[in-house]
Amino acid sequence: MAITAQDVNKLRQETGAGMMDCKKALTEANGDFEAAKDILRKQGQKIASKRADNATSEGIVMTHVNEEGTNGKVIALACETEPVSKVADFQNLAQAAMKAAVSTNAATKEDLLAVAQADGRSLQEHITDLMGKIGEKIEVISYENVSAEKVVSYDHSNGKLGVLVALTNTGGSEVTEVGKDVAMQIAAMKPIAVDKDGVDSATVEREIEVGKEQARAEGKPEAMLEKIAMGKLNKFYKENTLLNQEFVKDPSLTIAQLLDKTSKGMTVAEFKRVAIG
Numbered sequence: 001m002a003i004t005a006q007d008v009n010k011l012r013q014e015t016g017a018g019m020m021d022c023k024k025a026l027t028e029a030n031g032d033f034e035a036a037k038d039i040l041r042k043q044g045q046k047i048a049s050k051r052a053d054n055a056t057s058e059g060i061v062m063t064h065v066n067e068e069g070t071n072g073k074v075i076a077l078a079c080e081t082e083p084v085s086k087v088a089d090f091q092n093l094a095q096a097a098m099k100a101a102v103s104t105n106a107a108t109k110e111d112l113l114a115v116a117q118a119d120g121r122s123l124q125e126h127i128t129d130l131m132g133k134i135g136e137k138i139e140v141i142s143y144e145n146v147s148a149e150k151v152v153s154y155d156h157s158n159g160k161l162g163v164l165v166a167l168t169n170t171g172g173s174e175v176t177e178v179g180k181d182v183a184m185q186i187a188a189m190k191p192i193a194v195d196k197d198g199v200d201s202a203t204v205e206r207e208i209e210v211g212k213e214q215a216r217a218e219g220k221p222e223a224m225l226e227k228i229a230m231g232k233l234n235k236f237y238k239e240n241t242l243l244n245q246e247f248v249k250d251p252s253l254t255i256a257q258l259l260d261k262t263s264k265g266m267t268v269a270e271f272k273r274v275a276i277g
Contacts (some may be wrong), residue, residue, distance in 0.1 A: 003027055014119075015040055017133050041125070044132025051080070051137040057277045058085045059141075060094045061162040063153035064102055069176070072151035072164040073101045074274045075112075076142040084134055093130055097123055097140060109143040144272040152179030156187055160276040163187050169265040178262045182242075182255060186273050191242040194268050199241065207236050242268060 003026045011022040011033060017040050025043075029035035056078035065072040077094040079085050097112065100123055106112040113124040121129075123140075131138050148166030152175075155162050163183040167175055185191075193199045211229030220228055238244045243256040250258070259266045 003031060007031065007033075011036055011040075015129065017129070021133070040132060041129060044128040044130070047131045047135060047137075051131075054080055054137045056080055056137055056139055056141060058082045059160065059276045060085060060091065061155070061160055061274050061276055062094055062098050063155055063162040063164060064098055065151050065153050065164075066102075069150050069152070071105075071145070071147045072153050072166075073098065073146070074142070074144045074153070074162045074164050074272055075101060075140060076162075076274045076276050077138070078141045078276050079134075079138045080136040084136055084138075087134070089130055089133065090138070093126060093138075096126065101143065101145070105145070106143070107145055109140055112143050113140060141276070142274045144274060146270065146272055148269050150175055150179060152176055152183055154180060154183035154187055161187055162274050164272045166269040166271065167259070168267060168269045169263070171263040171266065173263040173266075175262060175266065178258065181247075181249060182259070182268065183271075185245065185248055185255060186242060186271050188248060189242075189245055190273065191240055191245060191271075193241050194270060195241050195243045196237040199237070204233065207233050242271065 003023060007026055008019055008023045011017070011026060012019055015022070015037060021040060021043070025036040025039040028039055058081055059076060059078035061074065061076045063072060063074045075094070075097050077097055079090060084090055096117065100106065100115040100117070101112055104115050106115060113122065115123050117123060117126055127138050144164060146164045146166050148168060150167040150170050152165050152167065153163065163186045165179055165183045165186060167179055208229045211232035212225045214232070215225050215228040243254065245255050247253045247255055247258050253261070256267065259268070
């Protein structure tokens with residue numbers, strides 16, 4: 001059957017696929033719109049399979065905090081190249097992903113990808129379809145959902161880094177400003193845990209062994225290696241755990257002291273730092 005320009009445009013409006021792809025799909029499907037949609041979807045699946053091992057080092061990181069300031073979400077939607085991260089379809093998909101997260105309060109990335117969109121298809125199906133249209137790998141590489149007494153977010157200016165910080169024991173004080181400072185600290189200093197208790201045992205053991213080897217290489221006596229290594233471990237905690245880090249804006253304070261000074265007993269319950277690239 002003859003495929004008209006109106007038919008092609010209608011399919012394009014419904015799927016977002018390119019004009020030539022729509023025409024080709026309709027021709028292959030003999031004008032059957034549902035069959036043409038399936039063809040376009042399979043095209044996206046082929047792209048997804050073919051490029052499964054490709055690196056996704058570009059994209060968008062977005063954060064959202066509810067009006068009450070008690071829940072925050074951060075999503076990283078990644079692609080292969082910077083130009084794709086700038087196109088409207090990709091940007092709109094990122095917005096749709098955040099909208100789905102907020103409307104359903106999805107707990108995990110898997111829950112988020114399963115959320116049905118307005119047309120009934122899941123978010124993952126929309127991602128797959130956009131892969132077919134654009135021709136490169138697209139994926140949600142990270143999704144975090146945080147609830148606390150007070151959640152503050154920070155979005156870096158490059159659009160590829162977002163932070164959520166969860167504060168507790170705020171004492172009813174206005175802590176958004178200090179929360180933003182702490183979130184920016186996390187963005188810049190990349191702590192690996194809130195405090196030393198949050199550092200996994202494998203990392204601790206590795207740092208102790210590294211400390212011993214360094215001391216041994218410096219010719220220190222074997223009997224002193226353990227003590228020297230523990231000193232290096234404490235230095236590691238100071239540099240790499242949030243509450244023990246020096247506050248970038250005022251090195252005379254640690255982050256723990258900054259928070260306690262703002263509101264007695266206030267601390268960080270958890271944080272999430274999500275970056276692309």
